[in-house]
Amino acid sequence: MKANRRKFLKTSLVLGTAGIGLLETGVANAEWNAADFAPNPFDAAMKQLLKGKTIIETDKIDLNIPEIAENGALVPVTVTSRIEGIQSIAIVVEQNPVPLAIQAELMPELDPFISARLKLASTSFVYAIAETEKVCYSVKKKVKVTIGGCGG
Amino acid sequence: MSSIKIRTKRLDGNTQIRTLISHPMEHGRNKDKTTNKLIPAHFIQVLTVTHNGKTIATCNMGAGISKDPYFAFLLKGGKVGDVISIDWVDNLGNKDSEKHTVT
Known part of the structure; x- marks a missing residue:
């Protein structure tokens, strides 16, 4: 146990030092992957997120989001899944400069449910992607933003 | 005062955990209207x-x-x-955490 801890500390130190130069934000964080949240076009972001897994459209995920959002800076979203063995739920906004909004890794103690509030840059499709061990399930919904969502 | 508020509620044998965090969540593309400079990115990375x-x-x-x-x-x-405890780390290295007991 102790040896493992040493090794972990050593590797994290090495990785951390290497990482600082690469990250724009300047803070190295072991879990947060800067590449996932890079300002990519939608296709590239999806590729990065799926990591080679196939994606299947399904109706077993409920994506609850208003069809018309008056204010794109605050759009409530709720994702509930009825699929067994969900490991993580991600929410991706197609038209945002950084499409991936959140990726939540949920342990089996939690129901496959998450609720959050998103920022939408403009009218866009919102995808909820539930990841199991082998495949990803997705569901999408269009949200119309009536005024600019980015405040600027 | 902590930036995190946690509320829990017992629902049909399950427990609903709700949390509200006060954080600016700036993505680094907004401009400050008075100085016309970009507001630096400041957002939570891991919760x-x-x-x-x-x-x-x-x-x-x-x-x-x-x-x-x-x-x-x-x-x-x-x-x-x-x-239940919740903690966050943002891109500037700030951290906060809060504990809550289910009642």
């Missing part, structure tokens, strides 16, 4: 939820989450006296 010391959710997020973020989770089971 962790633990239940009696065991991590139950790790959320990695970008600035696509709105200002003063709200999250809700649904814990299977859970009982009175369970300790």
